Amino acid sequence: MALTFEKTKGLTDVPTHYCPGCTHGIIHRLIAEVIEELGVLDKTIGVAPVGCAVLAYDYFSCDMFEASHGRAPAVATGIKRAKPDSVVFTYQGDGDLAAIGTAEVVHAATRGEKITTVFVNNAIYGMTGGQMAPTTLPGQVTETSPYGRDTQLAGFPIRVSEMISTLEGACYVERVSVDSVKNVLKTKKAIKKAFEYQLAGKGFSMVEVLSTCPTNWGLSPTEAMGWLRENMIPYYSLGVKKDIAGEVK
Amino acid sequence: MGNKVLMKGTEAIGEAAVRADCQCFFGYPITPQTEVAAYMAKKMPKLGRAFVQAESEVAAINMVYGAAGTGVRCMTSSSSPGISLMAEGISYLAGAELPCLIINIVRGGPGLGSIQAAQSDYFQATKGGGHGDYNMPVFAPSSVQEMVDLIQDAFDVADLYRTPSMVMGDGMLGQMMEPVEFREREPRRLPEKDWAATGLLGRTKHNVINSLYLEPEELEQHNTRLQAKYKTIQENETRYELFHCDRENDLILVAYGTTSRICKNVIKAAEKDGIKLGLVRPITLWPFPDQAFEETVTRTKFGYLSVEMSAGQMVEDVRLAVNGRKPIDFYGRTGGMVPHPDDILARVKQMVLEGVSLWH
Numbered sequence: 113m114a115l116t117f118e119k120t121k122g123l124t125d126v127p128t129h130y131c132p133g134c135t136h137g138i139i140h141r142l143i144a145e146v147i148e149e150l151g152v153l154d155k156t157i158g159v160a161p162v163g164c165a166v167l168a169y170d171y172f173s174c175d176m177f178e179a180s181h182g183r184a185p186a187v188a189t190g191i192k193r194a195k196p197d198s199v200v201f202t203y204q205g206d207g208d209l210a211a212i213g214t215a216e217v218v219h220a221a222t223r224g225e226k227i228t229t230v231f232v233n234n235a236i237y238g239m240t241g242g243q244m245a246p247t248t249l250p251g252q253v254t255e256t257s258p259y260g261r262d263t264q265l266a267g268f269p270i271r272v273s274e275m276i277s278t279l280e281g282a283c284y285v286e287r288v289s290v291d292s293v294k295n296v297l298k299t300k301k302a303i304k305k306a307f308e309y310q311l312a313g314k315g316f317s318m319v320e321v322l323s324t325c326p327t328n329w330g331l332s333p334t335e336a337m338g339w340l341r342e343n344m345i346p347y348y349s350l351g352v353k354k355d356i357a358g359e360v361k
Numbered sequence: 362m363g364n365k366v367l368m369k370g371t372e373a374i375g376e377a378a379v380r381a382d383c384q385c386f387f388g389y390p391i392t393p394q395t396e397v398a399a400y401m402a403k404k405m406p407k408l409g410r411a412f413v414q415a416e417s418e419v420a421a422i423n424m425v426y427g428a429a430g431t432g433v434r435c436m437t438s439s440s441s442p443g444i445s446l447m448a449e450g451i452s453y454l455a456g457a458e459l460p461c462l463i464i465n466i467v468r469g470g471p472g473l474g475s476i477q478a479a480q481s482d483y484f485q486a487t488k489g490g491g492h493g494d495y496n497m498p499v500f501a502p503s504s505v506q507e508m509v510d511l512i513q514d515a516f517d518v519a520d521l522y523r524t525p526s527m528v529m530g531d532g533m534l535g536q537m538m539e540p541v542e543f544r545e546r547e548p549r550r551l552p553e554k555d556w557a558a559t560g561l562l563g564r565t566k567h568n569v570i571n572s573l574y575l576e577p578e579e580l581e582q583h584n585t586r587l588q589a590k591y592k593t594i595q596e597n598e599t600r601y602e603l604f605h606c607d608r609e610n611d612l613i614l615v616a617y618g619t620t621s622r623i624c625k626n627v628i629k630a631a632e633k634d635g636i637k638l639g640l641v642r643p644i645t646l647w648p649f650p651d652q653a654f655e656e657t658v659t660r661t662k663f664g665y666l667s668v669e670m671s672a673g674q675m676v677e678d679v680r681l682a683v684n685g686r687k688p689i690d691f692y693g694r695t696g697g698m699v700p701h702p703d704d705i706l707a708r709v710k711q712m713v714l715e716g717v718s719l720w721h
């Protein structure tokens with residue numbers, strides 16, 4: 113029988129632990145496919161976060177690290193400086209990257225570390241059971257913003273991609289979404305470009321992926337996709353925020 | 362070879378690490394050890410090695426985690442408040458069993474404390490510091506020469522047992538100029554780092570650097586393995602010096618690092634008063650040299666006096682080692698104050714001539 117579909121070699125056969133309808137799985141697969149297509153599986157080293165993706169080290173078939181909460185960009189810095197020929201990526205949630213690990217990602221970016229960060233923004237802390245994240249939208253109800261995020265008390269959501277794109281060391285920053293087939297394909301293209309920039313030694317690259325957490329949003333997977341489209345995309349505009357190739361043109 | 366050069370402690374640390382094949386240095390400035398970073402910033406790029414000034418000690422120790430996980434020799438250097446920030450990272454290094462070197466040039470605390478020499482981080486270094494059941498070899502040199510020698514040893518022990526190891530000095534040692542000789546030594550036989558995450562490079566099974574074990578049974582097994590390793594380190598790597606302990610002493614002093622040098626002067630001064638003193642000098646603080654007390658406990662009439670630049674930390678290990686067989690006293694200064702030989706001697710006399718022990 114002719115082979116019509118083959119799972120990417122970038123993933124192991126370990127079944128993931130993600131909730132039904134969670135988009136972490138899609139994003140894993142896109143990264144793994146990019147690694148395989150670029151032919152760099154043999155020299156890629158990934159860094160898993162603390163968050164729902166903590167077990168990502170079991171799912172990617174390349175060499176992997178499990179970092180402490182928020183420190184993946186520092187760990188990736190150590191890896192890349194020790195092994196400059198390797199391809200290094202971090203996979204981080206919004207609590208991991210935009211709260212406890214803000215300093216690490218900002219400084220990895222501004223140093224122009226030749227690493228790629230895939231930033232999964234689901235507007236909530238998934239693993240710990242649905243607390244407010246730095247990316248939680250104004251008015252959004254979470255376990256620790258039970259009356260809706262009050263910006264007078266809890267401040268405003270951080271637009272991480274816009275912030276990182278102001279830094280000279282960042283060479284490519286794009287915000288994408290996985291709410292539709294079209295956007296999933298765009299996400300893959302963005303991740304590929306981010307890895308290509310790393311391979312070309314251009315600097316720090318980041319792809320922010322708007323993602324869902326049906327479990328802690330209290331929605332069905334389909335409803336969650338709709339909520340993302342209606343609430344997240346208007347606040348977190350999609351598109352390329354920085355591309356040094358464009359700038360030097 | 363065989364050439365002595367005059368060097369400041371902090372710079373000697375850098376040079377010793379370079380000669381021990383340290384490939385990556387990550388650090389954040391803090392007095393009194395910033396010259397280590399300055400030295401490495403000068404040297405490392407010229408050798409094609411990595412130097413990164415991190416955004417914090419938290420980042421620095423996690424960079425160490427990344428580099429160590431790829432199997433290269435790497436290090437960081439800091440002082441007390443910086444080591445506090447590294448605590449979580451050190452626990453991860455211990456859990457993931459990654460070899461690396463951590464320099465701690467201790468200053469007075471708590472809090473921002475002072476920038477003067479202290480030994481008040483003994484508990485932090487030897488009793489965990491970070492969370493979880495782990496230990497880490499801690500070497501305590503008492504001269505610049507010994508610091509240089511112990512840096513090579515600390516790297517070797519780290520590689521041999523897959524553990525972070527610490528060289529702990531104080532501001533005096535760091536700032537002191539002393540003649541040092543960088544000796545060529547027979548390298549220890551070290552195991553292959555086949556566990557390192559280097560990229561597959563043809564390997565079929567991926568390597569994972571990790572300290573997470575979600576199943577309690579698995580985590581317990583991991584801890585059992587770690588404890589067995591710590592026992593082997595205790596058996597093989599415990600180091601101490603006995604000074605004037607091969608005689609019947611009135612009292613034996615216990616001190617490490619800078620205070621041990623002061624104690625040697627006290628021993629000389631006491632001879633004039635007809636008081637015989639010995640010294641137990643732990644060179645590894647963990648593993649603590651219990652054996653040194655087995656060897657000396659019958660040769661001291663009035664027991665032991667622990668002399669520290671702390672409010673009384675190592676003395677607890679002395680008490681455990683002696684286990685009630687002899688009286689134990691403590692003399693310490695804190696806050697960056699250095700014990701004066703006369704004051705130590707006065708305390709010795711209280712114990713020896715008046716039989717008074719002031720420690721609780």
Ligand SMILES: Cc1ncc(C[n+]2csc(CCOP(=O)(O)OP(=O)(O)O)c2C)c(N)n1
Nearest residue numbers: 162163164181205206207208236237238239
């Ligand atoms: C130092 C530390 N603080 C807190 C935690 C607890 N913790 C684990 S995951 C997490 C939040 C993760 O949320 P996010 O990064 O948004 O990822 P998600 O789970 O949504 O994918 C927290 C706070 C921890 N493991 N370590």
Ligand code: SF4
Nearest residue numbers: 130131134164238325
């Ligand atoms: S809690 Fe949310 S983010 Fe985590 S696996 Fe479930 S759906 Fe995904």
